[in-house]
Amino acid sequence: MTSIGVGLIGTGYMGKAHALAWNGVRPVFGDGPRPRLVHLAEVSAELAARRADEFGFERSTGDWRALIADPEVEVVSVTTPNAFHAEMAIAALEAGKHVWCEKPMAVALGDAERMAAAARASGRVTALGYNYIQNPVIRHIRTLLSEGTIGEVNHVRFEMDEDFMADPEALFYWKSEASSGYGALDDFGVHPLSLMQFLFGGVARVMAQLSMPYADRPDRAGGRRRVETWDIASVLLELRGGASGVMALNRSAWGRKGRIAMQIFGSRGTIAYDQERFNEFQLYTASDRPTEQGFRTVLTAPVHEPYDRFIPAPGHGLGFNDLKIIECHELLRAIGGERDAQIVDFDGGLDIERAVHAMAQSHREGRWVEI
Numbered sequence: 600m601t602s603i604g605v606g607l608i609g610t611g612y613m614g615k616a617h618a619l620a621w622n623g624v625r626p627v628f629g630d631g632p633r634p635r636l637v638h639l640a641e642v643s644a645e646l647a648a649r650r651a652d653e654f655g656f657e658r659s660t661g662d663w664r665a666l667i668a669d670p671e672v673e674v675v676s677v678t679t680p681n682a683f684h685a686e687m688a689i690a691a692l693e694a695g696k697h698v699w700c701e702k703p704m705a706v707a708l709g710d711a712e713r714m715a716a717a718a719r720a721s722g723r724v725t726a727l728g729y730n731y732i733q734n735p736v737i738r739h740i741r742t743l744l745s746e747g748t749i750g751e752v753n754h755v756r757f758e759m760d761e762d763f764m765a766d767p768e769a770l771f772y773w774k775s776e777a778s779s780g781y782g783a784l785d786d787f788g789v790h791p792l793s794l795m796q797f798l799f800g801g802v803a804r805v806m807a808q809l810s811m812p813y814a815d816r817p818d819r820a821g822g823r824r825r826v827e828t829w830d831i832a833s834v835l836l837e838l839r840g841g842a843s844g845v846m847a848l849n850r851s852a853w854g855r856k857g858r859i860a861m862q863i864f865g866s867r868g869t870i871a872y873d874q875e876r877f878n879e880f881q882l883y884t885a886s887d888r889p890t891e892q893g894f895r896t897v898l899t900a901p902v903h904e905p906y907d908r909f910i911p912a913p914g915h916g917l918g919f920n921d922l923k924i925i926e927c928h929e930l931l932r933a934i935g936g937e938r939d940a941q942i943v944d945f946d947g948g949l950d951i952e953r954a955v956h957a958m959a960q961s962h963r964e965g966r967w968v969e970i
């Protein structure tokens with residue numbers, strides 16, 4: 600395969616990130632099929648045409664179904680709001696396309712199950728937008744864990760906080776609607792859950808409490824609308840390996856801009872990481888001499904693969920969009936039949952969705968729920 604035809608649905612925040620990845624993957628990695636940017640869909644033909652010109656796509660449409668019907672499109676990026684993922688991804692799979700879909704996989708668990716079934720039936724490759732597992736730091740932490748650098752892991756703490764909904768007067772938009780899901784759980788929780796799956800094989804049981812800091816928000820029409828989602832979630836959990844854990848999520852955390860903080864405590868040390876400083880991690884090992892014990896900060900460098908594909912010099916740092924380029928490369932490797940590609944496919948995504956819905960059930964019923 601020398602080239603692969605790409606379709607992109609949606610051109611907002613994530614649509615642009617996918618477009619940058621499709622444009623960047625070949626120059627960065629220099630292998631695999633050359634992406635050919637064939638078809639782009641948006642809500643109107645005018646917007647689609649403008650974005651196609653900006654992003655470098657050959658043609659555009661105001662009707663995403665026309666993109667799915669295009670025989671030259673072989674892989675489809677779905678970057679629309681959550682409520683559209685299931686319908687678009689399933690249509691693409693049924694048309695024989697590979698799918699790269701943004702997280703969360705779907706709003707209803709039944710939809711996620713239908714997506715996973717469609718993926719299995721199609722034999723096509725699927726990947727979800729769990730970009731944080733692509734960070735060279737996270738990959739290296741996984742290596743350290745498998746090497747036993749901090750011994751047996753007995754406790755983990757995950758936090759994800761941002762402040763884009765911290766202002767009680769911030770406008771009501773789709774993320775406050777029940778059609779987008781529960782709120783912080785599926786908007787945020789899925790990211791730490793993808794890390795727990797990547798590092799520890801996932802979550803066995805959960806006990807959750809959801810909270811809604813603001814009951815209503817101003818709408819575009821000048822009135823107020825009742826908020827339908829929970830912006831805060833507090834979760835106790837148990838990992839499949841047996842370690843206990845805590846996950847705390849807050850979309851209304853003033854001052855936090857992109858925090859996905861993780862502490863992993865083991866019998867011989869601790870690893871700490873924060874997405875707000877995602878080119879470094881901290882390591883404490885009990886095997887250091889007592890006179891020098893303390894956390895050391897390790898900056899990423901070409902030795903932390905695949906950092907070297909972007910930059911030959913240590914300490915210069917990757918950015919968010921680079922994680923999308925790595926994710927795109929892993930997707931292409933999977934399409935090329937490489938079985939060790941690091942992606943969360945629709946079966947892996949379904950496992951994450953089950954954890955999300957178990958947390959919501961736990962909140963409703965006030966008890967621990969097994970996954």
Ligand SMILES: NC(=O)c1ccc[n+]([C@@H]2O[C@H](COP(=O)([O-])OP(=O)(O)OC[C@H]3O[C@@H](n4cnc5c(N)ncnc54)[C@H](O)[C@@H]3O)[C@@H](O)[C@H]2O)c1
Binds near residue numbers: 608611
């Ligand atoms: N992986 C990540 O780190 C990450 C970060 C942010 C958002 N997301 C996910 O990406 C998805 C999109 O979020 P966003 O922040 O990019 O939203 P956005 O509002 O910025 O962009 C969504 C785009 O989809 C378009 N769209 C809506 N309905 C459409 C339709 N029927 N046909 C074609 N286009 C349509 C909109 O016009 C808009 O341009 C969400 O599911 C979100 O959860 C993932």
